[in-house]
Amino acid sequence: MKKQESEDFEKFCPNCSSTDLELYQGGIMGRMFKCKKCGYIGPVMEKKVLK
């Protein structure tokens, strides 16, 4: 089967599920993000979004 080109991934906070995230500088374990809503800092989850 042909893979859908319309798939997209949305990052969201594993703590509060907010998608209002910003890249957090200073992490040494790869990409870290900060949640603007709850203040969570760390790796975030990604969910597949079908458009």
Ligand SMILES: [Zn+2]
């Ligand atoms: Zn959050």
